[in-house]
Amino acid sequence: MFFQDRPSAKIKGTLTSSLFVLVFASTFAIFLTLAYANLDDAPGDRFLTLSTLGRNLAASEYYPREGGFVMENETLDWNVQVYNHMGGSEYVAIRIKLLNATQQGPDDRMHLSSPVDHLYEARHLVPDDATWTMPVSITIKELEISGGNATINAIVINGEEITDLKVSNGKERDFRFVIELWRHDVDSGNFIFTWPSGQESGSAWNQIQIRAR
Amino acid sequence: MLSELAMILVTLTVGSSVTSIDGDALATGDSRELVEATADQALRSIRAAEASGADVSSLTERFNAALGLQQQATDNAFTSCSGHDECIIQANDMLLSIVDESSAIRSDATAGKEAANMLTFTVYVPVSSFIVSVAIVVLYNSWKSRRARKFEALVIHEKESH
Numbered sequence: 322m323f324f325q326d327r328p329s330a331k332i333k334g335t336l337t338s339s340l341f342v343l344v345f346a347s348t349f350a351i352f353l354t355l356a357y358a359n360l361d362d363a364p365g366d367r368f369l370t371l372s373t374l375g376r377n378l379a380a381s382e383y384y385p386r387e388g389g390f391v392m393e394n395e396t397l398d399w400n401v402q403v404y405n406h407m408g409g410s411e412y413v414a415i416r417i418k419l420l421n422a423t424q425q426g427p428d429d430r431m432h433l434s435s436p437v438d439h440l441y442e443a444r445h446l447v448p449d450d451a452t453w454t455m456p457v458s459i460t461i462k463e464l465e466i467s468g469g470n471a472t473i474n475a476i477v478i479n480g481e482e483i484t485d486l487k488v489s490n491g492k493e494r495d496f497r498f499v500i501e502l503w504r505h506d507v508d509s510g511n512f513i514f515t516w517p518s519g520q521e522s523g524s525a526w527n528q529i530q531i532r533a534r
Numbered sequence: 535m536l537s538e539l540a541m542i543l544v545t546l547t548v549g550s551s552v553t554s555i556d557g558d559a560l561a562t563g564d565s566r567e568l569v570e571a572t573a574d575q576a577l578r579s580i581r582a583a584e585a586s587g588a589d590v591s592s593l594t595e596r597f598n599a600a601l602g603l604q605q606q607a608t609d610n611a612f613t614s615c616s617g618h619d620e621c622i623i624q625a626n627d628m629l630l631s632i633v634d635e636s637s638a639i640r641s642d643a644t645a646g647k648e649a650a651n652m653l654t655f656t657v658y659v660p661v662s663s664f665i666v667s668v669a670i671v672v673l674y675n676s677w678k679s680r681r682a683r684k685f686e687a688l689v690i691h692e693k694e695s696h
Contacts, residue, residue: 335671445601
């Protein structure tokens with residue numbers, strides 16, 4: 322009895338009991354499962370976001386004057402932001418397109434980009450869970466207004482002059498700058514407009530309307 | 535096993551296609567395509583390093599710096615290099631150095647990750663399971679003996695009242 326009450330004997334008795342063996346086996350199995358589950362650290366939702374902000378990095382001050390009017394030689398200052406939550410670095414391209422009121426824009430449902438050629442492109446490698454902010458400065462360099470029609474012939478985007486545009490519109494004189502987010506597909510080696518998001522696809526684009534005057 | 539195969543594949547691809555730019559390429563105007571091919575390989579190697587758990591922030595910065603040099607060459611607006619050819623050569627060299635460096639940091643990160651996994655499965659999991667099991671059994675035994683003592687006290691109390 323005296324021998325049985327000694328602490329070492331008590332510990333030995335506890336560790337060799339069938340109860341301890343059962344509890345240890347269960348705890349070990351649970352911890353092992355948790356450790357294995359922790360090995361796969363891929364994020365649940367994978368997505369990229371695109372947002373176009375005004376000159377003050379807020380959703381305001383998009384135009385140099387009230388009502389969205391822009392005159393020749395006036396500059397639009399925006400900030401385009403891309404946030405990456407794809408679980409790894411993403412090589413992305415921002416493509417800027419100029420469309421009139423009737424030209425086809427991107428298709429959200431089918432995840433198709435606008436068929437219009439882009440005027441400007443900027444590429445960047447965005448780390449995972451990071452935001453890239455790109456300032457965009459657009460100047461309407463050559464605007465022709467005749468007989469109620471407005472034609473933008475030349476613009477400057479971030480110092481790069483693009484001429485011979487000849488994008489015309491009717492009386493409304495409304496134009497759209499479409500900003501599309503493209504990502505580099507490693508398998509094909511090309512930039513593509515969509516990304517895989519679970520069973521579905523994702524795409525992102527913004528559109529800002531201006532009134533030429 | 536799969537990650538090792540992927541690494542070998544990336545190494546083989548990188549080894550077979552990237553090249554430094556020579557005077558002929560600059561003269562014939564193929565330089566942009568060559569830089570883009572090198573950028574593609576640099577991107578693949580950054581992703582492989584990232585997948586192995588390496589910190590690729592410095593590689594990402596250099597990749598973007600190389601893109602900036604390439605853009606300067608395209609726009610003919612030079613701020614950090616003196617001319618088209620120099621910009622292209624610098625961009626290509628920077629991308630090649632990314633390919634080299636990412637393979638080194640990938641190996642380190644893979645070894646580190648394997649060591650960490652080994653430590654988790656051979657030390658942390660068994661030790662923490664042992665500690666938790668001892669705590670559970672000790673608490674259970676103590677609860678059981680307290681209950682037994684309580685029961686014995688009740689029996690004695692009942693005998694005394696008789």
